[in-house]
Every structure is written in C-alpha cells, then in structure tokens.
Amino acid sequence: MTDIAIVDYGMGNLRSVYKALEHVAPKSSVTVTSDCHVVRQAKRIVVPGQGAMPNCMQELDSHGLREAVVEAATNKPFLGICLGLQMLFEDSEEGHVKGLGIMPGKVVHFPAAAMKTADGQKLKVPHMGWNQVHQAIGHPLWQGIADNARFYFVHSYYVETTHTDAIAAQSDYPFPFTCAVAQDNIFAVQFHPEKSQLAGLTLLSNFAQWTPRL
Amino acid sequence: MGLAKRIIPCLDVTDGRVVKGVNFVELRDAGDPVEISRRYDEQGADELTFLDITASSDNRDLILHIIEDVASQVFIPLTVGGGVRQVSDVRRLLNAGADKVSINTSAVLNPQLVAEAADHYGSQCIVVAIDAKQVDSSTDTPRWEVFTHGGRKATGLDAIEWAKKMQVLGAGEILLTSMNRDGTRNGFDLGLTRAVSDAIDIPVIASGGVGNLDHLVDGIVKGHADAVLAASIFHYGEYTVQQAKRYMAQHGIEVRL
Numbered sequence: 056m057t058d059i060a061i062v063d064y065g066m067g068n069l070r071s072v073y074k075a076l077e078h079v080a081p082k083s084s085v086t087v088t089s090d091c092h093v094v095r096q097a098k099r100i101v102v103p104g105q106g107a108m109p110n111c112m113q114e115l116d117s118h119g120l121r122e123a124v125v126e127a128a129t130n131k132p133f134l135g136i137c138l139g140l141q142m143l144f145e146d147s148e149e150g151h152v153k154g155l156g157i158m159p160g161k162v163v164h165f166p167a168a169a170m171k172t173a174d175g176q177k178l179k180v181p182h183m184g185w186n187q188v189h190q191a192i193g194h195p196l197w198q199g200i201a202d203n204a205r206f207y208f209v210h211s212y213y214v215e216t217t218h219t220d221a222i223a224a225q226s227d228y229p230f231p232f233t234c235a236v237a238q239d240n241i242f243a244v245q246f247h248p249e250k251s252q253l254a255g256l257t258l259l260s261n262f263a264q265w266t267p268r269l
Numbered sequence: 270m271g272l273a274k275r276i277i278p279c280l281d282v283t284d285g286r287v288v289k290g291v292n293f294v295e296l297r298d299a300g301d302p303v304e305i306s307r308r309y310d311e312q313g314a315d316e317l318t319f320l321d322i323t324a325s326s327d328n329r330d331l332i333l334h335i336i337e338d339v340a341s342q343v344f345i346p347l348t349v350g351g352g353v354r355q356v357s358d359v360r361r362l363l364n365a366g367a368d369k370v371s372i373n374t375s376a377v378l379n380p381q382l383v384a385e386a387a388d389h390y391g392s393q394c395i396v397v398a399i400d401a402k403q404v405d406s407s408t409d410t411p412r413w414e415v416f417t418h419g420g421r422k423a424t425g426l427d428a429i430e431w432a433k434k435m436q437v438l439g440a441g442e443i444l445l446t447s448m449n450r451d452g453t454r455n456g457f458d459l460g461l462t463r464a465v466s467d468a469i470d471i472p473v474i475a476s477g478g479v480g481n482l483d484h485l486v487d488g489i490v491k492g493h494a495d496a497v498l499a500a501s502i503f504h505y506g507e508y509t510v511q512q513a514k515r516y517m518a519q520h521g522i523e524v525r526l
Binding site for chain 2 (some may be wrong): 067070071073074075077088105106107140167170172176177178179181182183185187201203205207208209210211226227228229247249250251252255256
C-alpha cells in the first residue's frame with residue numbers, strides 16, 4: 056500500500072516533490088500516480104502543480120482525478136502545493152475557471168497598481184524567490200520551522216479567503232497575502248517546500264508524520 | 270521584510286565537468302558539478318544555474334545525468350540552459366530535475382519556441398537568456414544588441430525591445446549577460462541591467478563581469494536586478510556565497526541568511 060501518493064494530472068514536473076519526500080521519509084513508499092484507485096488507497100496525498108489554473112482544472116478532469124482528490128480532501132492527510140492550494144478555492148481570475156470549491160474564496164492576480172516598494176521601486180511579477188512566511192497559527196506542519204523562515208515562491212496569483220480562521224501563514228508582497236491554509240486534514244501552501252532547502256524539507260517531513268484528527 | 274534578492278552561482282558545464290570561460294573562449298577546469306552544487310547549497314545559494322557549453326551533440330546527454338544527481342541531493346531551484354532547441358529538449362531537462370530551462374540562441378531563431386514552451390510548462394519554468402553587447406549608437410542614448418551562438422553572432426535586435434517581446438511571449442524571467450563584461454571581473458554593465466530591468470515586469474538576473482562583492486551590491490542597487498549571477502568568484506574560493514550575502518545585507522539589501 057502506498058504511504059504517500061503524489062497526484063500526477065499532467066501539470067508540471069513532480070520529480071522534485073518526489074525526490075524531496077523520498078529524502079525526508081525514506082521508510083515510506085512514495086508514488087507518483089495518475090490512477091484514482093492509488094489515490095483512494097494511499098494513506099496521504101500530495102497535490103502539486105505548476106502552470107495555469109484553466110489547464111489545471113481541465114487536466115484534473117481529463118485524468119478522471121477530480122473525485123478522488125475531492126474525496127481525499129475529506130478523509131486523509133492532504134498537502135496542496137502551488138496550484139494544489141489554488142484549486143481548493145471557489146474560482147480563479149486566471150481564465151475565470153471554477154476551482155474545487157472546498158474552501159471559500161478566490162484566486163486573484165497581483166494587482167499591477169500595487170506592485171511597488173515603500174520607496175517606489177517596482178516589484179516584479181511573478182513573485183519569484185525566497186520570502187518570509189509569517190505563521191498565523193500553531194500547526195504540526197510548522198513544527199521545527201522558525202516563524203518568518205524563508206520559503207521559495209514562484210507565482211503570479213494568490214488566494215483570498217473569506218474563511219480567515221483557515222489562514223495558516225501570510226507573506227508580504229508588498230501587502231500581506233495568504234500563503235498557507237489549514238483546515239482539518241488539509242494543509243496547502245503557495246510556496247514550494249520541495250525547493251525550500253531545510254525549512255521546506257522540515258515541512259515535508261512533518262507532513263509525512265502528521266496524523267490530523269478526522 | 271519581504272522578498273529577498275537572490276544570489277545564483279553559475280556552473281558552466283562541458284563534457285560533464287564545470288569550467289569557466291574568460292570572454293567565452295579560454296576554458297579552465299573547476300571541478301565536479303555535484304560536489305560544487307552541494308557546497309553552494311550548504312553556503313546558502315538561492316538557486317543554481319547550469320549552462321551546458323558542450324560543443325558536440327554526442328555529449329549533450331551528460332548534463333541530464335548531472336542534473337539528476339544534483340536534484341536528488343540539493344533542494345533549491347535549478348536552472349539549466351545550453352543547446353535547448355525544441356520543446357522536447359525543455360521536457361527532457363524538466364524530467365531530469367531542472368526547475369527552469371533557459372533558452373538563448375533558439376529564442377532568436379524561433380521565438381515561437383518560447384511561447385510554446387511557456388504554454389506547455391508554464392512561464393515559471395521558462396527563462397530567456399539574453400547575451401547583449403553595447404554597440405555604436407547614432408544618438409547619445411546607449412544601445413545594446415542581442416548576440417547569439419555564445420556571443421559570436423550579431424542579430425541586429427535591440428536588447429531592451431527583445432526582452433519586452435520575450436515577456437509578452439511568456440518568458441518568466443530574463444537572464445541578462447553583458448558580453449562586454451563577461452569574464453572581465455570589472456563588474457556588471459549597470460546601464461544595460463537597469464535599462465532592461467526597468468523596461469519589463471518579470472524578474473531580471475544580472476550576469477557577466479563580477480569580480481568582487483561590491484559588484485553584486487551594485488547589480489541590485491544601481492542595476493535594479495532581482496538576482497545576481499556569478500561564477501568565478503565562487504568557484505575559485507575567493508568568496509563563499511555566505512560571505513557575499515552577509516556583505517549585501519550590510520549594504521542594506523534583503524537576502525536569505
């Protein structure tokens with residue numbers, strides 16, 4: 056039986072996520088899969104994804120994985136990364152597509168007019184590089200990670216949720232935006248733990264051991 | 270505090286070894302790529318860039334093995350460039366463990382490649398590398414032209430206009446190298462860096478000419494670069510990445526320490 060299934064719906068390169076999980080959880084069986092049965096049977100699932108939201112939702116459907124992912128979000132430890140975070144929400148400005156609607160809120164683009172530092176320097180989009188993650192709640196996945204530790208980001212859209220209790224962390228670019236959410240068995244992040252050196256590996260290691268109350 | 274400016278050591282790779290060229294011609298051997306990558310990761314490098322300068326296509330696949338080895342030991346973003354001609358080359362590199370692929374000569378020969386690759390894999394993994402050289406200008410405003418084939422071929426394209434076009438086609442980032450400065454250790458071409466960075470909305474990595482730590486500071490502060498790339502100052506052990514970052518922090522630049 057698979058301990059950790061990484062859901063492969065054709066959006067981006069999952070090798071880094073796989074290698075990083077293998078590194079932090081050498082005793083777990085980690086599989087990259089597009090088979091909904093494997094997703095259903097796995098003890099934990101990771102939903103990564105890079106690229107554009109419209110393709111993401113389309114690919115999820117064409118691989119027949121939507122139901123299995125929605126189901127996993129209700130019954131087992133679930134880690135969403137990048138698009139795997141964005142797809143949890145109701146809809147996205149990117150291509151005006153509907154997300155899975157598991158969490159209330161929407162995905163929006165960094166507004167061009169706001170992209171300046173306090174001293175007037177232009178801020179680039181995509182938001183690319185290492186930014187500080189301000190933890191908003193205590194959570195088993197933050198264990199051993201200093202508050203304000205830096206993680207690697209690369210994205211042009213971010214989530215705005217009306218369910219503020221679910222905000223697990225925020226970053227500033229230049230205004231505070233939600234970069235991690237937590238709800239029951241779901242933890243999802245905008246940054247890339249698989250590319251965030253020690254802080255990221257610690258988060259993945261925490262996930263591999265996390266037993267949320269269900 | 271917000272987004273940190275990035276420091277990116279660059280590894281020029283040929284036939285499976287790291288080398289560094291002076292003015293893109295004379296090559297010196299600098300060591301094993303996996304060992305060097307691990308050292309830079311431990312020193313706090315924010316990303317690593319590999320440029321495959323292997324001349325013969327017979328040895329092109331050697332870079333894939335290097336990337337596979339590095340990607341299973343080093344958990345920071347890896348960019349790979351050199352010899353990327355078609356979308357299938359992008360796919361091979363991403364599958365080997367690259368996070369971003371850098372396209373240079375082929376972007377000029379076939380700009381649609383940038384659009385296709387970005388459509389397929391997302392802008393976040395498509396870097397367009399621009400090699401620019403200052404050329405005579407009929408006015409007082411300086412002009413930089415895009416060169417290809419490792420700096421040997423003039424294209425007639427204006428570097429600033431080219432960078433704007435690449436952004437429109439879907440590039441997620443520009444790796445900007447000054448051919449006048451590369452290998453000279455005289456510092457970045459700050460005029461070029463600033464002109465390109467101010468003209469576009471995507472991040473710019475300054476490259477070419479770093480000889481000391483003040484050059485890195487200048488690239489960010491005066492050149493408005495989002496990241497700075499350097500090779501020889503790190504390869505030959507003059508400075509560690511950590512020393513470079515501390516120096517930049519002392520000069521008011523936000524870095525990941």
